[in-house]
Amino acid sequence: MTDATMREPTFLVLTALAAEPQHGYAVIEDVRRITDGRVTLRAGTLYAVLDRLRNDGLIEVDREEVVNSRLRRYYRLTALGDRRLADESARLRHQATIADRRLRERRSRLGDAPA
Amino acid sequence: MTGDAQSMTAHDELERRYRRLMTAYPRRHRREYEEEMVAVLLAAAEPGKRRPDLRDGADLLVNALVVRLRGWGGVLGAEAWRRAASVVQLAGALFLLGVGLHRLPLRLAPFLAGGADALDVARPAVWAIVVAVALAGLRRVATGVAMAGAVVEVVHVARWYDHSPSQVLQSSWLVTVALLVAVASAWLVGGPPVTAPRGRWWFAAALVVAFGGRVVDDRLYGYSSHLALIVEGRPQVRLGVPFYLIAAALAGWAWWRQGGPVRRRILALTAPVAGIAAMVSYGFAGFMYSSQRFPSPILLQPVQWAVLLATPPAVFALAAVLVDRWERLSALVRLGRQAENVR
Numbered sequence: 410m411t412d413a414t415m416r417e418p419t420f421l422v423l424t425a426l427a428a429e430p431q432h433g434y435a436v437i438e439d440v441r442r443i444t445d446g447r448v449t450l451r452a453g454t455l456y457a458v459l460d461r462l463r464n465d466g467l468i469e470v471d472r473e474e475v476v477n478s479r480l481r482r483y484y485r486l487t488a489l490g491d492r493r494l495a496d497e498s499a500r501l502r503h504q505a506t507i508a509d510r511r512l513r514e515r516r517s518r519l520g521d522a523p524a
Numbered sequence: 525m526t527g528d529a530q531s532m533t534a535h536d537e538l539e540r541r542y543r544r545l546m547t548a549y550p551r552r553h554r555r556e557y558e559e560e561m562v563a564v565l566l567a568a569a570e571p572g573k574r575r576p577d578l579r580d581g582a583d584l585l586v587n588a589l590v591v592r593l594r595g596w597g598g599v600l601g602a603e604a605w606r607r608a609a610s611v612v613q614l615a616g617a618l619f620l621l622g623v624g625l626h627r628l629p630l631r632l633a634p635f636l637a638g639g640a641d642a643l644d645v646a647r648p649a650v651w652a653i654v655v656a657v658a659l660a661g662l663r664r665v666a667t668g669v670a671m672a673g674a675v676v677e678v679v680h681v682a683r684w685y686d687h688s689p690s691q692v693l694q695s696s697w698l699v700t701v702a703l704l705v706a707v708a709s710a711w712l713v714g715g716p717p718v719t720a721p722r723g724r725w726w727f728a729a730a731l732v733v734a735f736g737g738r739v740v741d742d743r744l745y746g747y748s749s750h751l752a753l754i755v756e757g758r759p760q761v762r763l764g765v766p767f768y769l770i771a772a773a774l775a776g777w778a779w780w781r782q783g784g785p786v787r788r789r790i791l792a793l794t795a796p797v798a799g800i801a802a803m804v805s806y807g808f809a810g811f812m813y814s815s816q817r818f819p820s821p822i823l824l825q826p827v828q829w830a831v832l833l834a835t836p837p838a839v840f841a842l843a844a845v846l847v848d849r850w851e852r853l854s855a856l857v858r859l860g861r862q863a864e865n866v867r
Contacts, residue, residue: 451579451583453588456561
């Protein structure tokens with residue numbers, strides 16, 4: 410993947426898979442947990458993201474299981490996916506740090522009274 | 525309700541409906557993910573639910589479109605398409621340069637005398653810049669100038685609309701060529717640079733020869749009685765014809781040198797020009813007849829504009845699908861033959 414910024418669903422799916430290999434439904438649940446219920450990925454969105462990440466080499470299939478006659482495929486992060494997630498995480502952290510600093514400066518200018 | 529439907533559980537019915545929605549996805553995606561997606565959708569569904577909720581349905585359909593577009597984006601970003609776009613960009617810009625130049629010498633004198641049409645100068649100038657910049661590999665600049673060139677061609681033709689809409693229709697293929705060059709230029713902006721197309725000098729030679737034929741016709745006979753050898757007062761043969769035949773042979777040779785995959789894609793990319801010309805000739809034949817005979821011009825209706833605007837992209841989409849299908853079929857036939865040989 411060559412784009413400079415990553416869209417939120419992509420970032421969240423990679424974050425979910427950073428912990429351990431997971432199947433589709435577990436990723437949806439994990440993303441809900443990570444975002445405190447703010448983001449619920451739907452199947453169409455999830456599998457569009459998974460397909461793109463596989464094509465870009467950021468994730469790969471870990472293993473397949475059949476549970477209750479249904480296919481369950483586990484995905485894991487690749488080394489490239491690990492690097493891309495680390496880069497994105499650093500970028501977001503850097504921006505958040507700047508935002509925090511500016512908010513502190515602003516509030517001190519306004520005498521600790523948030524506008 | 526039939527017996528089958530009655531015996532179908534809510535779970536089965538929900539699954540059937542999800543699978544029906546899944547048909548919106550391309551076959552490759554369904555083969556790879558359908559079972560997983562259906563399992564996830566069913567796992568997330570509330571017990572007793574029979575129908576997908578609106579948001580799930582919309583999510584599946586929107587993402588089916590996204591996956592399809594991404595698939596087409598991948599296909600159209602392939603090397604063969606980019607090389608074809610490069611040929612169309614260069615050959616199209618050269619062609620438009622030739623079209624712009626062929627009228628320029630006759631009009632340059634009035635231009636100097638002040639009775640000029642600035643667009644007559646701007647048209648060849650802008651396409652000459654596109655050719656130079658494209659050959660220099662400045663992709664973004666080439667796209668910007670090609671877009672400006674397309675605007676110049678549109679303005680050039682649009683000026684006739686109020687008094688002669690039929691002339692606008694007759695020139696719509698030329699505007700399509702200009703738009704095609706702009707689109708081909710934009711196509712080449714992203715991704716790795718494409719080397720200058722093979723056979724570009726053959727294309728240039730073809731245009732020079734065709735230009736020579738037109739000059740012969742125009743100079744010998746002028747615009748009014750142009751293009752014919754007159755014997756005993758009757759037109760026999762256009763003197764430019766040998767030139768045009770040689771030009772066609774040179775252009776054909778340049779096209780042939782591109783190799784099969786690029787050749788097919790060049791045809792697909794230029795199909796919109798043939799499509800719009802055919803649409804004007806056959807679909808607008810009645811309009812052209814009426815428009816030229818009524819004392820006041822008949823303007824195009826919104827539906828007619830819509831048809832004109834939709835024709836080039838629709839023809840291209842059809843041609844691209846045909847190229848894709850043809851190549852898949854050829855690959856299958858090759859595989860079959862190889863399997864036969866192995867036996």
